[in-house]
Amino acid sequence: MPESVSVRCPACRSEHRYTAPSYPCACGAPVVPPLDPDAAPTPVVHRAWQEEWVTVRCGRCGRPGEWPRPESGCPCGTVLRIPVTGPDTPPAPNGSPSPASGATPDSYGTPDSYSAPAPDGTPAPESPRAAGPASRRPDIPSVPIRTARDAVTATVLYLRLLGHDDIRRAHRRPPSGIGLAGRGVLAQIDPSARPVTSRDVECLWLMSMSESAPCLYFTLAGYAPDARERADRLGVPLFLLDLTGTPQPVNAPAEALDATRS
Structure with a gap:
């Protein structure tokens, strides 16, 4: 999946390029959320803690990790949530331990x-x-x-x-x-x-x-x-x-x- 996609703001219709950040897996390999080039970004109008994470599996060791869901700020002031392709592992549900810390x-x-x-x-x-x-x-x-x-x-x-x-x-x-x-x-x-x-x-x-x-x-x-x-x-x-x-x-x-x- 691409690490960079073209993003069109649904509020002002302006277009810019978004590059996904990489995160360090425990094995040392960089992990990048898999962006979906065919899905449209959505404005963030309400925040919920469980919705702000995406589970991404490391390509080297296969370890799943929860990282911030990709977002981009448009110059018009709209915050856009960038779609990702389906993660290999769903985020931990309420009351279930997260993959690493043991905290719910x-x-x-x-x-x-x-x-x-x-x-x-x-x-x-x-x-x-x-x-x-x-x-x-x-x-x-x-x-x-x-x-x-x-x-x-x-x-x-x-x-x-x-x-x-x-x-x-x-x-x-x-x-x-x-x-x-x-x-x-x-x-x-x-x-x-x-x-x-x-x-x-x-x-x-x-x-x-x-x-x-x-x-x-x-x-x-x-x-x-x-x-x-x-x-x-x-x-x-x-x-x-x-x-x-x-x-x-x-x-x-x-x-x-x-x-x-x-």
């Missing part, structure tokens, strides 16, 4: 509210940064990252360690990735296989300025050099999610914030 969709609460699953009581592997007799900070719960939902879970658990217990889906969808919000905080997660750019950082910072709230950025694929430089200037904490689900600070603002978790 209801573990996140309502579609607009997240309540991260509590640790199961088994001590999580200690982060190398928290090791040592002088450290009294709590361990970061381990959530192996195999899908975008796992990345969301790991981020929510970390934000809870920073004192944010009311994390929910952000009302304003970021240009890329997944937006989370809580009382006095905004966070963005990019589960794709491309490094975060300076524009991505600037967009999050501008959103945080409009909300009068500090922001954090989490990604699986790392940051371009200009993105790190821009984040340092703007004071945006940058974190790298490794495949164990442990957020690693990658700049000074993130180091300072990580030191406050309790």
